[in-house]
Amino acid sequence: MAQYIFCKMNISPLTLYPAIAHDTRLRCLLLLLEHDELCVCELTYALGAAQPTISRHLALLREAELVSDRREGLWIHYRIHPELPAWATNVLHETAQGVSGMSPFAEDLAAMKNMPNRPGAPRCA
Amino acid sequence: MAQYIFCKMNISPLTLYPAIAHDTRLRCLLLLLEHDELCVCELTYALGAAQPTISRHLALLREAELVSDRREGLWIHYRIHPELPAWATNVLHETAQGVSGMSPFAEDLAAMKNMPNRPGAPRCA
DNA sequence: GCAGAATATATACTGAGCCATATATTACGT
């Protein structure tokens, strides 16, 4: 029979909210909302955190299925999980709007734009 | 001069999300979204938790300014804070929609409707 | 109208478990 190709996953708020209750993880997700794909070193640069710290938090987000990853040579690119249900992505967009211009989220976006030697393709100039 | 009477407060996602990252607190808030005012004993009944537990979580929500309280005799009625910014209430509504019919949230709503001897006025029959 | 009981809610204290950070090390890909 007909299948739902784009079947959404079923995520609980008690998966989503503990994940985005942490500074580092929320900042990563909000960056991923703007630049649809980012690698670990870009997130490390933008947030000014240690690489193992970012890596560990990304692992948590991956286990919660909030992000998906894709390896390309040395780099591992993360993105918001494409099958995240609508209510969850709406929550993220509401959040992005709620914090627009606020610290440290605005600075993160600026830092990402100003990053020298962005790896991979020049996705966003 | 003209004043903004309904000036919204300025809440950070790092206040909101840790607060709703806990089962008990999220369940309380989602109940408050449906019944705009509830007292401690009603929430205690609906969630089937111990009274000090509910009270302590409500205190956290109050300190985070996610709820406001109003005393009426013996009862203290809680409601979603009326000045919560739009993005935050939108997040709550998105969540309510995302979990509609799911456990334990659906059961909480049912339990509240079936509670015998609801205190205060018969607000919702 | 006051003393004491009853009810509704809040707080203090404890111990257990979980989570974050830092550091060091390992694995993977060129």
Next chain:
DNA sequence: ACGTAATATATGGCTCAGTATATATTCTGC
């Protein structure tokens, strides 16, 4: 070998539930 990323380990801090207790308001009998 070098750059990128993940994992291992140890330590410190935070959060939670449970218990006991405190406070506030109302009710009752006198």
